[in-house]
Amino acid sequence: MRFVKIHTKMFGIICYSYSSCHRLCSSLEVSEEVRQYLKTPTFDNWQWEDAEIMVLLQVMYTDLDFIPTFNIEPEVLQQFLFEIYRRYNNIPFHNFKHCFCVTQMMYGLIWLTDLRSKMDSIDLLIMLTSAVCHDLDHMGYNNAYQINARTELALRYNDISPLENHHCAVAFEILERTESNIFRNLSTDHTEFIMSTDCFRCILATDMSRHNEVLNKFKSILPVFDFTNKDHRDLMTILIKVSDISNEARPMEVAEPWLDCLLQEFFNQSDVEKLEGLPVTPFMDRDKVTKPSSQTGFIRFVLLPLFIELANLFPCLEVLKSKVWRKLFRGLVFVHTNKIRKD
Numbered sequence: 001m002r003f004v005k006i007h008t009k010m011f012g013i014i015c016y017s018y019s020s021c022h023r024l025c026s027s028l029e030v031s032e033e034v035r036q037y038l039k040t041p042t043f044d045n046w047q048w049e050d051a052e053i054m055v056l057l058q059v060m061y062t063d064l065d066f067i068p069t070f071n072i073e074p075e076v077l078q079q080f081l082f083e084i085y086r087r088y089n090n091i092p093f094h095n096f097k098h099c100f101c102v103t104q105m106m107y108g109l110i111w112l113t114d115l116r117s118k119m120d121s122i123d124l125l126i127m128l129t130s131a132v133c134h135d136l137d138h139m140g141y142n143n144a145y146q147i148n149a150r151t152e153l154a155l156r157y158n159d160i161s162p163l164e165n166h167h168c169a170v171a172f173e174i175l176e177r178t179e180s181n182i183f184r185n186l187s188t189d190h191t192e193f194i195m196s197t198d199c200f201r202c203i204l205a206t207d208m209s210r211h212n213e214v215l216n217k218f219k220s221i222l223p224v225f226d227f228t229n230k231d232h233r234d235l236m237t238i239l240i241k242v243s244d245i246s247n248e249a250r251p252m253e254v255a256e257p258w259l260d261c262l263l264q265e266f267f268n269q270s271d272v273e274k275l276e277g278l279p280v281t282p283f284m285d286r287d288k289v290t291k292p293s294s295q296t297g298f299i300r301f302v303l304l305p306l307f308i309e310l311a312n313l314f315p316c317l318e319v320l321k322s323k324v325w326r327k328l329f330r331g332l333v334f335v336h337t338n339k340i341r342k343d
């Protein structure tokens with residue numbers, strides 16, 4: 001077997017991978033500097049190759065102490081991550097790098113809000129694993145398309161969150177195989193079944209058509225929020241949702257390329273909708289959408305409300321919230337100035 005040494009000079013990460021398939025072996029060394037950087041929401045995913053990203057995902061499971069706590073064998077974790085890597089498609093936005101970014105934001109939030117002292121580690125394992133699995137085998141066409149085009153997925157799931165149900169099904173396939181089942185040594189208290197059910201609940205909550213329902217439920221428990229109350233585990237669904245859509249809370253040089261990727265996927269879908277004579281999803285139409293118009297509406301009505309509620313519970317998130325406010329303000333100024341120029 002041939003090993004390739006990947007050496008990133010800037011951050012001092014060293015990993016070894018099989019050159020043919022990016023599969024990792026156990027030899028893994030990541031500098032303390034990288035480990036700390038990985039815990040921050042300013043982390044720049046664009047600096048890393050996929051093989052390195054696989055190592056960084058392992059670091060997250062390791063540094064949250066999941067390996068000894070849940071008796072996860074390193075080879076099983078590697079096999080699990082490799083299967084995850086294989087089951088993300090090479091599409092502009094919903095790809096393996098998106099999976100990593102969402103997981104990294106979740107990881108960052110866990111450290112930033114000191115969740116390790118507030119929640120059970122099993123819930124943290126569920127949140128991180130849900131983030132890893134949340135868009136498995138996304139094909140680049142959203143639920144509206146699946147339903148309007150009467151795709152196999154829409155028929156299989158009776159038009160109910162077809163994509164999210166599919167992501168869960170693929171996650172289940174991976175976890176069903178002993179060699180990639182990271183839950184296989186769990187104690188009877190947290191059986192694989194309970195774990196999978198909780199992960200699926202988190203993944204299903206990422207369906208944007210359920211945004212208001214999930215947010216309103218969280219708002220209703222906020223005034224009496226108690227980390228020890230099992231009924232308040234809806235925090236987990238809010239955290240995965242915010243991790244999923246928070247590119248705009250990242251530095252400009254990270255967020256901008258992500259927006260290009262998203263619009264590329266959106267425009268591709270609307271082009272296909274036009275070709276197939278299907279209803280065209282308005283926010284994906286290249287003839288109607290501009291970057292600032294797309295982002296101001298999204299930040300104002302979707303992202304910011306999430307950060308506002310989360311910052312009520314975790315004042316340390318005020319900084320991220322303000323960053324999102326500033327993005328919105330700049331976007332609104334841009335849209336307004338352009339409108340005046342046109343008039």
Ligand SMILES: Nc1nc2c(ncn2[C@@H]2O[C@H](COP(=O)(O)O)[C@@H](O)[C@H]2O)c(=O)[nH]1
Nearest residue numbers: 135206208244245246247248262294295298
């Ligand atoms: N206009 C924007 N839409 C965004 C942005 N980030 C995410 N999104 C939308 O939310 C869903 C998230 O769900 P996913 O599980 O499919 O990733 C995504 O599909 C977009 O529709 C954004 O920055 N701007």
Ligand SMILES: [Zn+2]
Nearest residue numbers: 102134135244
């Ligand atoms: Zn996603």
